[in-house]
Amino acid sequence: MPVWLREYSWRQTGSAVYLSLPLRGVRVTPANIFCADQYLKVSIPPFLFEAILYAPIDDTNSTAKVGNGIIFFTLYKKEVAMWDSLTLATANKEKLQYLRENAVLKAHEKAKEETKAKKVTKQEHKKYALEATMKLEEAERKRIEDLKEKERQKVTKELALWKKQQKDAEKQKRVQKEGELHQEVEQLKEKKKEKMNKTRIPNEETSETRLKPTKGCHGSYSMFSENLKEEQLPAPRSAATIKINFTSRVFPTALRESRIAEEEEWLRKQAEARRTVSADLSEVEDLKEEEKNPDWLKDKGNKMFATGNYLAAVNAYNLAVRLNNKLPLLYLNRAACHLKLRNLHKAIEDSSKALELLTPPVPHNEHARVKAYVRRGTAFCQLELYAEGLQDYEAALKIDPKNKTIEKDAEKIRHLIRGTMQDS
Amino acid sequence: MSSGGPERPQLVAHVQQALNYTLFDCKWVPRSARLLCLGSAARGTGLLQLYELRGGRLALLREIEKAKPIKCGTFGATSLQQRYLATGDFGGNLNIWNLEAPEIPVYSVKGHKEIINSIDGVGGLGIGEGAPEIVTGSRDGTVKVWDPRQKDTPVANMEPVQGESKRDCWTVAFGNAYNQEERVVCAGYDNGDIKLFDLKTMSLRWETNIKNGVCSVEFDRKDVNMNKLVATSLEGKFHVFDMRTQHPTKGFASVSEKAQKSTIWQVRHLPQNRDIFMTSGGAGSLHLWKYEYPAQRSKKDSEGAEMGVAGSVSLLQNVTLSTQPISSLDWSPDKKGLCVCGAFDQTVRVLIVTKLNKV
Numbered sequence: 001m002p003v004w005l006r007e008y009s010w011r012q013t014g015s016a017v018y019l020s021l022p023l024r025g026v027r028v029t030p031a032n033i034f035c036a037d038q039y040l041k042v043s044i045p046p047f048l049f050e051a052i053l054y055a056p057i058d059d060t061n062s063t064a065k066v067g068n069g070i071i072f073f074t075l076y077k078k079e080v081a082m083w084d085s086l087t088l089a090t091a092n093k094e095k096l097q098y099l100r101e102n103a104v105l106k107a108h109e110k111a112k113e114e115t116k117a118k119k120v121t122k123q124e125h126k127k128y129a130l131e132a133t134m135k136l137e138e139a140e141r142k143r144i145e146d147l148k149e150k151e152r153q154k155v156t157k158e159l160a161l162w163k164k165q166q167k168d169a170e171k172q173k174r175v176q177k178e179g180e181l182h183q184e185v186e187q188l189k190e191k192k193k194e195k196m197n198k199t200r201i202p203n204e205e206t207s208e209t210r211l212k213p214t215k216g217c218h219g220s221y222s223m224f225s226e227n228l229k230e231e232q233l234p235a236p237r238s239a240a241t242i243k244i245n246f247t248s249r250v251f252p253t254a255l256r257e258s259r260i261a262e263e264e265e266w267l268r269k270q271a272e273a274r275r276t277v278s279a280d281l282s283e284v285e286d287l288k289e290e291e292k293n294p295d296w297l298k299d300k301g302n303k304m305f306a307t308g309n310y311l312a313a314v315n316a317y318n319l320a321v322r323l324n325n326k327l328p329l330l331y332l333n334r335a336a337c338h339l340k341l342r343n344l345h346k347a348i349e350d351s352s353k354a355l356e357l358l359t360p361p362v363p364h365n366e367h368a369r370v371k372a373y374v375r376r377g378t379a380f381c382q383l384e385l386y387a388e389g390l391q392d393y394e395a396a397l398k399i400d401p402k403n404k405t406i407e408k409d410a411e412k413i414r415h416l417i418r419g420t421m422q423d424s
Numbered sequence: 425m426s427s428g429g430p431e432r433p434q435l436v437a438h439v440q441q442a443l444n445y446t447l448f449d450c451k452w453v454p455r456s457a458r459l460l461c462l463g464s465a466a467r468g469t470g471l472l473q474l475y476e477l478r479g480g481r482l483a484l485l486r487e488i489e490k491a492k493p494i495k496c497g498t499f500g501a502t503s504l505q506q507r508y509l510a511t512g513d514f515g516g517n518l519n520i521w522n523l524e525a526p527e528i529p530v531y532s533v534k535g536h537k538e539i540i541n542s543i544d545g546v547g548g549l550g551i552g553e554g555a556p557e558i559v560t561g562s563r564d565g566t567v568k569v570w571d572p573r574q575k576d577t578p579v580a581n582m583e584p585v586q587g588e589s590k591r592d593c594w595t596v597a598f599g600n601a602y603n604q605e606e607r608v609v610c611a612g613y614d615n616g617d618i619k620l621f622d623l624k625t626m627s628l629r630w631e632t633n634i635k636n637g638v639c640s641v642e643f644d645r646k647d648v649n650m651n652k653l654v655a656t657s658l659e660g661k662f663h664v665f666d667m668r669t670q671h672p673t674k675g676f677a678s679v680s681e682k683a684q685k686s687t688i689w690q691v692r693h694l695p696q697n698r699d700i701f702m703t704s705g706g707a708g709s710l711h712l713w714k715y716e717y718p719a720q721r722s723k724k725d726s727e728g729a730e731m732g733v734a735g736s737v738s739l740l741q742n743v744t745l746s747t748q749p750i751s752s753l754d755w756s757p758d759k760k761g762l763c764v765c766g767a768f769d770q771t772v773r774v775l776i777v778t779k780l781n782k783v
Contacts, residue, residue, distance in 0.1 A: 152436050155761075155776045156480065159438075162759055163457050163477075233547075234555050234604050236571035237579040240626040244582055246565075246591045247617050247633045254592070254614035254637030256658050 002048035010086050017057070019073040019086065021049055028066045035059045036103030037078070042071065052099050054083040060110075271295070274324060294320040298330055301337075310337045328357035332368060335375045344379045351376035361399075370400045377409075386417050431782055433712060433761075435743040439774040441482045445471050447766040449496045452756045453523075454549055455504060458485065459754075459764050460523075461772055462511060464493030470513055474523065477774060488526045492517065500545025500598070500646070501556040501572065510558050510572075512540025518560055520572055531572050536562035546598035546607065549757075552647030554604040559597075565590030567611045569623065582611065582621055591615045599643030599667075600650040610653060612638025618655055630675050634663055640690045643667070644698035652715065656688035656703055664715060669722040669732035677732035683711055683739070690753045696760045700740070700783060704753045704765060708746030710775070713737050714783060740783060745773060 010019040019040075026044045034041040037056045042049040057075040065072040077083075249255060251263060274295060291297065301316035317334040320327070335350035354372045358365045377392030393410040400406065447463040457477040465471050470490035475482040492513040502508040502520075508530055510520045516536035519529040540560045547556035557579065558570045569580035584590050592614040600608040607623040614637040620630040636657035644652040649668075653676075656662040663680040670676055686706030694700040699715045718735045725731045748769040756762040761777040 148434070148436065151434055151778055152438065152776075155436055155438065155778060159457075159477070159759065159762070159776070160479070166455075166457070166758075236555060236574040237557075237569075237623065239577055239579050239581075241581045241583060242621055242626055242628060243585045244619060244628060244631075245585055245588060246613065247615055249591065249615040254658060255616040255635065256637065257635050258659060260635075 002043075003046050005042070005047055005049040008049070008086075012083055014080050014082065015077055017053075017073070017075040017077065017083065017086070019051075019075065021071045021073070022069060023047065023071060024069050028071060030064075030066075033064050033071070034103075034107065035062065035064075036106045039099060039103035040073070040075075041100075041103075050100075051087045052096070054085055054088055055079060055081065274327065291319065292323060294324040294327060294330065297323070298327070298333065301330075301333055305333065305337055305340075310340045313337045314341070326357065328354045328365070328368060328372075331357065332372055332375070335372070335379075339375055339378060339382075342382070344383050347379040348376055348383075351379065366399055370396045370403070370406075373399070374406060374409075377413075381413060381416075386413055386420070389413055390417065431779065433741050433777050433779045433783060435710060435712065435741055436776045436778060437743075437745065437773055438776050439477065439480060439482055441475070441772050443473075443770045443772060445770065446493075446768070447752070447770060447772060448494065449752045450764045450766040450772055451497055451499060451509075451754050452758075452762075452764060454499055454507060454757055456758075459772075459774070460497065460509065461766065462494040462497045463766075464514070465489070468493065470494040472509075472511075472521075472526070475772075482772070482774070486523070488521075488523075490519075491515075495540055496543045498543050498545040498558070499549060501548040501558045502545070503548055503556075504550055510543060510545055512543040512560050512562075514539045516540055516562060516564070518543070518558065518570060520558075531575075533570065533576055535560055535568055535570065535578065536564050536566060538563035541593060542595045544596050544598050546601050546646050552601045554601055554607060557598070557607070559609050561593035561596035561611050563592045565593060565613075567593055567596055567609060567621070569609060580609075580621070580623055580626065582609070582619070591617065594638055595640045597641045597643055597653075598646050599653070601647050602649050608650065610641045610643065610655075612641045612655055612657075614638070616657070630670065632675055634661070634680075636661060639687060642691050642693060642701075644693045644701070651698065654691045654693070654701055656691045658687045660684040660686055660688060660705070662688050662691060662703060664734065664737055666721065666732040666734050669730050671725070671729055671731045674725075674731065677734040679734040679737060681713075681737050684709060687749065689749055689751045692753045692755055692763075694760070694780070695755050695757045697780065697783070700780065702753060702755075702763065702777075704750035706749040707744065708748055708750055708767060708769075709742055709744040710750060710753075710765065711742040712740040712777065714740050741777075745775075746771065 005021065005023070008019060008021045010017060012018065021042065023042075023044065026047060028042075028044060032042055032044045034043070037059050038053050040051045040053060053075070056078045058078050059075075062073065062075040065074070250267060297316050297320035301313040301320065304310075304313040304316060314334060314337045317330050317337065320330050321334070324330075331350045331354035335347045335354060338344070338347035338350060351372045355369065355376075358369050358372065361369060373392045373396035377389045377396065380386070380389035380392060390410065390413045393406060393413060397403070397406050397410060443461065443463070445463045445465040447461055449462040451460045451462070452458070453460060453474070459475050459477070459482075461471075461473045461475065463471050470493045472486075472488040472490065472494065473484060474486040474488075476485050490513070492515040494511045494513045497509050497511040499507060499509060501510060506522070508520050508522050510518065510531075512518055512535075516534055516538055518531075518533050518535045518540065520531040522530050540562045542561045543558060545556065545558045546552060547554050555571055555573075558572065559567060560570070561567045565584050567582040568578035571579045593611050594614055595612040597610045598607065599610060600606050605624050608629065609621045609623060611619050611621070613619075616633045616635050616637060618632050618634060618638055618641065619628060621627070622629040634655060634657055636659045639656050639658065641653060641655045643650055644654070651667055653665040653667050654662060655665070659682075661680055661682045663678045665676040665678040667676055683703065684705035684707060688703045688705050690704045692702055694702070699717075701713055701715070703711050703713065705711070715737050716735050718733045720733055722730050722732050745765070746767040746769050748767050750765050750767045752766040754764050756764075761780050762774070763777065764772060764774050766772045
């Protein structure tokens with residue numbers, strides 16, 4: 001049960017009511033005071049003060065001053081009138097209840113409205129601030145644009161002036177030239193007159209020749225000066241060639257730093273793919289790292305072929321083939337070795353195998369295919385199977401029609417065939 | 425975008441002209457307010473257009489159509505009176521045209537087997553001494569020097585050794601032409617090689633590799649003892665080499681700058697001030713740079729050989745004009761700060777760079 005506070009004192013004027021409510025020993029905060037337009041409540045548990053006012057008041061403007069153990073209310077009446085008493089005399093509990101609830105509802109609504117109003121004002125403030133900043137930025141931009149415009153105009157004027165100057169300069173030059181030419185012509189005319197007065201016939205000749213330079217009129221002045229200048233120019237350089245080497249690059253595209261990593265990766269994978277396609281681990285175990293690389297073995301083979309050590313070259317190629325039997329170049333080179341060793345059947349076998357691997361026939365492996373055909377053809381011819389040999393030479397010629405050696409050899413074989421046919 | 429600051433040079437876009445063909449090169453006609461646009465029409469023929477700067481616009485004076493698209497051109501090897509244009513086209517032909525009578529070329533040769541990517545001329549326009557010569561660099565990997573007085577054969581040919589796979593030559597430039605005998609040609613290739621050929625001794629004087637395809641090389645002046653060389657490349661980098669001191673093994677000292685995220689297509693030095701140059705980028709931007717020399721341009725290394733010291737480069741201004749690469753750039757030799765640039769968005773723009781006197 002709350003403790004009702006009944007000790008209060010009040011006085012009024014026409015438009016306001018002054019209520020003072022003593023509170024001993026309790027701390028009052030604004031939360032404890034509740035005021036609606038006809039209802040006033042101060043609730044500080046366990047104390048309670050409640051008043052249903054005689055007439056409605058303007059609760060937004062009314063104030064409550066808290067201090068010194070007393071609350072002093074200044075309530076502004078809605079209607080200017082004198083109240084008979086502070087509170088309405090109502091004994092009815094229900095009515096009281098109803099009034100209380102009403103008051104609370106009203107207060108709620110007011111609170112809602114207030115928050116709404118606050119929101120709206122906040123929005124407006126934000127908008128205003130935004131517009132203000134936009135205006136400022138616009139102004140700044142405009143300022144910069146104006147500066148640029150000014151520069152542009154200044155510069156356009158300067159340009160126009162410069163052009164005018166140029167034109168004037170050209171005109172002047174032309175006038176000058178003409179003036180000078182005139183002078184020359186005048187001078188020559190005078191000289192002519194003088195000399196004519198002295199003698200006749202020889203003079204006409206000389207005067208004619210002298211008039212010729214002036215006939216080439218406009219260009220003459222400049223022509224002379226140009227002739228002089230041309231004589232000063234050195235003769236064209238004697239032709240020479242400088243041979244250059246490029247930093248090697250596998251890819252046909254331009255070099256980019258950002259792509260170097262990717263390219264290295266690709267190349268590495270390609271190299272690895274070629275290394276051990278068909279390797280049998282037991283055989284391969286006791287080989288050194290290098291010797292497992294068919295490319296390295298191929299290079300070794302090539303070197304030995306170059307030095308003339310054909311058997312060793314064949315060995316190298318054999319090992320390489322065991323590691324990777326899909327590389328046509330290995331068979332091709334081995335065929336060359338066999339030719340030198342006069343193992344003609346083996347040479348034919350290897351060239352055939354190489355040609356098999358060199359399908360599809362594309363321009364890329366043209367060179368290799370020509371070599372394969374030529375080697376097989378040579379082997380056939382050395383076995384005296386000239387017809388087959390000629391077939392191969394002609395195939396080689398079809399791929400590379402410009403090769404003179406192949407043509408000559410094909411011719412020789414044809415002769416040989418005709419020769420044997422004649423004999424038999 | 426261009427930054428403020430009252431003393432910095434501003435890049436002011438003066439005139440813009442939309443074209444209906446692909447523009448590969450644009451050049452000022454010396455001693456005039458006229459400029460030349462070279463390119464390729466949609467039907468696969470070459471176009472030459474001569475414009476004049478009038479008021480705030482470009483007026484078309486002449487349009488000349490040729491059989492093959494034209495890639496590059498230069499006035500560098502003609503006299504001021506003649507002003508003949510030397511062009512390289514997609515078919516590998518070098519032609520020299522008299523613009524007054526362009527039906528028949530004054531000089532013509534099928535110099536290369538593939539497109540001529542770049543051309544430069546020296547000895548003309550009253551600049552420098554010595555014979556007028558034109559150098560062309562082509563996709564067939566060769567660099568050839570021509571004399572307009574000698575028909576059909578080049579006076580110098582820089583070609584790969586037999587059996588060497590060729591790399592595209594993307595750019596060439598003349599330099600060191602300070603007297604009648606001396607001359608060098610610098611060539612940049614797509615595999616990042618830069619080679620310096622000495623034409624007096626007919627030998628390779630220096631080579632290096634800058635790890636990115638070289639798009640453009642230029643000496644700061646063609647007609648002085650070679651001072652600086654700027655080489656621009658893919659991936660937004662450019663290198664400035666100090667060419668006064670060559671070390672026997674290390675070559676020339678350089679400073680490099682990574683400026684733009686994309687390819688730097690061209691570099692051009694201001695004719696009136698050799699320490700200022702402009703680079704044009706693949707993102708349609710132009711950057712204006714200034715080179716500052718170091719306190720000492722050369723020093724001795726541990727073995728006592730002279731070694732160059734590179735200076736530093738600072739950005740003065742930049743502007744983005746287009747979304748497409750700006751592939752060609754040319755300063756006017758007559759008016760300081762006037763330049764023309766052509767981009768792959770089929771527009772030619774004339775710009776004025778202000779406050780260059782205060783730099």
